[in-house]
Each structure stands twice: as structure tokens, then as C-alpha cells.
Amino acid sequence: MKRMTMAATALFSTVLFALPASAKIISTPSKPIVAVDGSAAAKRVCYYEDKAYSLGAMLQIGDNTIVCQEANDYETNGALRWFSLNAIDTSNTEISEPKDGSVKTYSLK
Secondary structure, X not given: OHHHHHHHHHHHHHHHHHOHHHOOOOOOOOOOOOOOOHHHHOOOOEEEOOXXXXXXXXXXXXXXXXXXXXXXXXXXXXXXXXXEOOOOOOOOEEEEOOOOOOOOEEEEO
16 A cells, blocks of 8 residues: 555656746747838938938049939939949039139930
């Protein structure tokens, strides 16, 4: 009888301590859910020194002038990128020298 009581106590203890270890199973989905902020994707800007510049913006960097233009000329709402003013077609560009010597004005047509 004593052996049966000890066996029953051992079995009861094993079951009692095994239950909390296997009580909760958490599974994750097989495909991750991706969230995208659409407001940032709609902005068409060129970045220079952590500042955003819009289409047509020109920056003088040393002796080089860069222009924010469409990356692909066949897209109307595609990405923008910086082009060197020397690299784009300047046949329709009008450059006017200032009378007071302060700022040159470029006009792309």
C-alpha cells in the first residue's frame, strides 16, 4: 500500500509540474505583415545635406550647379534626382547675369 501511495504521489507530481510548461502555445503568422507610410512615398524631392528640394531647384556647389529634375524624362510622376547643369540640354536655357553682381538667374524652358 505504501508503494502504491508513493507511485500515485510521484505520478501526480509529474503531471502537476508538467502542465504549466505546456499550457500556452503561441504561433506567429507564416507571412509577415508589412506596413508602409504612403505619405512619404508621394513626395517628389531631391535631398542635399539632409534638406529636401522640389522639382526645378538649383544649387551652386563650388563651380558646379546641380538641378533637381525627373530621373526619367518619360515619367510624369517618377522619382527625382540631381543632374549637373552641364549634363542636361541647355540649348533652351536662358542665363541672365545680374546687374548688381549678386545672383545669376537660370531659366529652363
